[in-house]
Amino acid sequence: MSLEAIRYHRGSLHILDQLLLPQQSHYEAVTSVCQAWEAIRAMKVRGAPAIAIVGCLSLAVELHAGAGGPGLEALVTFVQNSLNYLVTARPTAVNMARAAQEMSEVATQEAGLEGATEGAVRERLICWAEHMLEKDIRDNRSIGDHGAQHLLERVAPGGGQVTVLTHCNTGSLATAGYGTALGVIRSLQALGRLKHVFCTETRPYNQGARLTAYELVYEKIPATLITDSMVAAAMAHKEVGAVIVGADRVVANGDTANKVGTYQLAIVARHHGIPFYVAAPVSSCDLSLKTGQDIVIEERPGQELTSICGTRIAAPGIGVWNPAFDVTPHELITGGIITERGVFSPKELQTALTSTTS
Template sequence: MPLPTIEWEGDIKGRIRLIDQTLLPNELKFVYCEDIKSIWHAIKTLMVRGAPAIGIAGAMGVILGIRDIHTKDMDTFLKELRQVVTYLGSSRPTAVNLFWGLTRMERIAQENKKRSVHEIKEALLQEALKIQNEDKIICRQIGENGAGFIKDGNGILTHCNAGGLATADYGTALAVLFRAKEQGKRIHVYADETRPLLQGSRLTAWELMHAGIAVTLICDNMAAHVMKQGKVHGVIVGADRIAANGDTANKIGTYGVSILAKEHGIPFYVAAPVSTFDLSIKSGNDIPIEERSPEEITNGFGRRTAPEGVAVFNPAFDVTPAKNITAIITEKGVIHKPSHESIQYLLGKHTS
């Protein structure tokens, strides 16, 4: 059973408990967030990360932000709620699940605005907990829907971390691997270390080892060599935002892996919940890409590895075009050869 990445403790006056993922694998430490600034900081600094987990953190963060609003005037309350949502949304711009969770919380408040402020606060807490519980079910279904792509004896390459640490329970990309193992399939995972913050080596390798799945850690620039040797039969990654045409934003380096997979004739799968789709964005060209601190590259993990004053470009994500993606695995089903039409068909079928 995966460790709980993020949990709400107590009632409306409670707090958020989360695993500080910046310390893994050397230290397993739980951090407690008791105000909105602390959860904003946790999201911004990647203490909590992964699109679904960020969505949950954002929803729970709303509770921290609104519980001390003491007005009884509904217009004032909704105005201050909007400020809370805007503030939390500024923590990370690329992961659409954050905005999905925040929008969902704001919608619940609007739907209940004829009730008292106290009642709305309680409704918001229940909605945050509902988002978390739904994610657990979603992760399991993604694993079920994707496990059929994994054959006994396969070697699978993954990039970054899309396991239980990135969600409420079981992961997205890693959920497929966990389910395949439960089905008795022997698999061997090649985990890219994922520069510059090493989520593959620090988090993915740690999760897979704890799950009893054979894993070999490789540097990002070794992927082509491993593929050429015939050790990789499939690539599976998560996603932070998927445009209406199937272009997919994921951790920086994913685009390059998709090109390598295409060159070597290896299927490339994306595993993500339907909440990661942003149909308001036509293509990957319009996905906002977060740029992070230069120090993550020049002073990674506290040690300087580059000259003082060197110019640095540090995008946190890149976009893989739909043409490089074999299929997108969701909890609602699998989208083969992603396109605007195939995405609309799956999503429309389950929302009509």
């Protein structure tokens, strides 16, 4: 059974506080949009899919409790203002912005129906948010299966097992369950085709060491933790067959924003001739942006670099630059972009997604 980052039933939402992992496993109640915003910003919950799900479910919890209104116009305004606020918590990941737009449109459409009632609109919005949770798990399993099949055909067409390298955390803790890049790894394991996983520690927040390693041990997947600076050596000496990472935003030309350090990983993989894959749901694809230069990159507080668990490790007075993400150019994504609809090369992505939605 996979770990649960999100526990929800109608009117109740709890999140696994990922700041406390792996030392403590503590679920925190989220009863409001404001509390969800704080949890997302503080990275108690993280991962582009999970951010959107928690944001929308926090609004569903408030709606269930009677927030918004009275009246349809006041209710729709409350929903739209809440969603716009949630988008500001962490702007680089597109999932929350896309979910906010879609949920806002649902609110407007439902309120505009003849005979619409406040209760009916509330129910429709709550159901919409709940459907997000269910759909994410289905999509993740499809990503895992598509990615595993494509990777094996590319890397091990004659059979045998593969060793993969991954960065940051893209598993159950970053989604509603199963995971994106880690979902591909789970699918390889289920097929008996996974030999080993190398996961990076992922400085400065150590999502790889704290979260991915935690998931891999929990799932009993053979794995080794390495520092971010060891990836070139690992590719040179440890028979890495493929690199699989997630994404917070994929734009029209295939450029991809992901956890900082991904770009250098892609460069090294290209040098060693190792296929580099990006695994992301369609909800992470933003075709409104032409290139990665258009992506707003979140910058985090400097103390994330200068301190670990409250203990300062850097010299006082040193300057800090701490972008949370970097952009990998599409030409370095040599394996493909894995979605729930299939695996596409960066140049195929826009056509593939627009044709399947038309």
